[in-house]
Amino acid sequence: MVELRQRYVDALVAGDQAAAVRLVEDSDADVRSLYLDVLQPALYEIGHRWEEAEISVAQEHLATATTQSLMARLAERFVGGTRRGRKVLIACADGELHSIGVRMIADFLDADGWDVLFVGALSPSAAVADLARAQAVDVVALSAALPARVPELVNAVRVLRALEPPPVIAVGGQAFAGDATRALETGADLFAADAAAFAGQLATRF
Ligand code: B12
Structure with missing residues (x-):
């Protein structure tokens, strides 16, 4: 997952939104792991690079928007459990x-x-x-x-x-x-x- 995360960040920083989306969508890893081991730490890294002025606000926004749209697609991969009535x-x-x-x-x-x-x-x-x-x-x-x-x-x-x-x-x-x-x-x-x-x-x- 570390490699996938790094490739995802690299594609985002390069501004290649389509490649970034494809990388994650093509992975058959568990959706929970894609969220927590790829997308979350990727955004942490994007935040760090923005703080260090290595990337611009626009690059950070692109990473954020790409991740949000990816999550909307990946959410369909969660297998729904029994409803709890809670x-x-x-x-x-x-x-x-x-x-x-x-x-x-x-x-x-x-x-x-x-x-x-x-x-x-x-x-x-x-x-x-x-x-x-x-x-x-x-x-x-x-x-x-x-x-x-x-x-x-x-x-x-x-x-x-x-x-x-x-x-x-x-x-x-x-x-x-x-x-x-x-x-x-x-x-x-x-x-x-x-x-x-x-x-x-x-x-x-x-
Ligand atoms: C995307 C982003 C933005 C976007 C947010 C868009 C959106 N719709 O969410 C925008 C551009 C709006 C933004 C704005 C700002 N941001 Co910002 N942003 C980020 C960035 C890059 C990613 C955030 C993210 O989604 N992380 C990934 C998610 C999945 O992780 P998470 O939030 O930690 O959530 C997990 C856990 O914390 C936990 N959790 C979260 N909530 C809850 C609640 C409960 C009940 C439980 C149990 C668990 C739980 O579970 C989650 C899932 O596993 C971070 C970098 C970072 N380190 O995260 C900076 C970051 C958070 N931002 C930062 C800053 C400074 C700002 C601004 C002040 C910048 C500015 N000068 O305007 C503004 C403030 C806006 C505001 N009023 O809130 C700093 C905060 C530093 C600090 N300690 O204060 C960070 C850390 C960047 C940095 N390294 O400097 N930002």
């Missing part, structure tokens, strides 16, 4: 634009039989709580990539806790840099480092 609402913190990670989570959980309400980027806490109540969701999954958004997550957790009954609340995203203690200091019930770990945690809990 609902999960998935949203980013207010002001948070990074939504690809939560889209991955949505695809993993949908395949695991969850009914997914994917709200995505820029989600104000009050609106998330209103929807969680109206839809009587079992779990709310909240994401932040930027550390500056953590106070928004703390606020969202507080508002969700006040619901009767409160949903199980999970937080995640690069804002926590893998630190579960810091993540749980938001008041959330769960933290997981990636989509597979989160699906595993929910499977043992529900």
Whole structure:
């Protein structure tokens, strides 16, 4: 997978969108592995190269758009599991634009039989709580990539806790840099480092 990831990044940086898509689509690796071992680390590398000014914003945007469209196609490869009759609402913190990670989570959980309400980027806490109540969701999954958004997550957790009954609340995203203690200091019930770990945690809990 390391080689496929490298070739994918190289094609993206070279601006060869078609070749990048073909490389991944032609792989018969498990779709979960394509998401977590190819696309996710490829975007991390793209972010690093952008930070180091080795590539432009346009190259980063092209990589992002290509990856999003690839995921929309690859999502069909998930084999749907038995429906659980459980609902999960998935949203980013207010002001948070990074939504690809939560889209991955949505695809993993949908395949695991969850009914997914994917709200995505820029989600104000009050609106998330209103929807969680109206839809009587079992779990709310909240994401932040930027550390500056953590106070928004703390606020969202507080508002969700006040619901009767409160949903199980999970937080995640690069804002926590893998630190579960810091993540749980938001008041959330769960933290997981990636989509597979989160699906595993929910499977043992529900
Ligand atoms: C694509 C991208 C963008 C796109 C986002 C488009 C979109 N629709 O998502 C755009 C161009 C909008 C963008 C904007 C910005 N970005 Co940006 N961006 C990235 C990039 C390259 C990839 C993000 C990504 O999709 N990663 C892949 C996904 C799959 O990984 P993930 O998010 O970590 O998700 C996994 C886990 O974290 C976990 N997870 C995530 N959420 C949750 C939630 C729960 C409940 C659980 C359990 C788990 C979980 O599971 C996911 C799947 O396995 C990253 C680089 C990087 N390191 O990721 C920079 C990066 C995140 N961006 C960065 C920055 C600085 C910005 C801007 C501030 C730039 C600017 N000056 O304007 C803005 C901020 C926008 C905003 N208001 O939010 C920095 C953040 C640095 C920091 N620590 O603060 C990064 C790290 C780049 C860098 N190396 O410097 N960005």
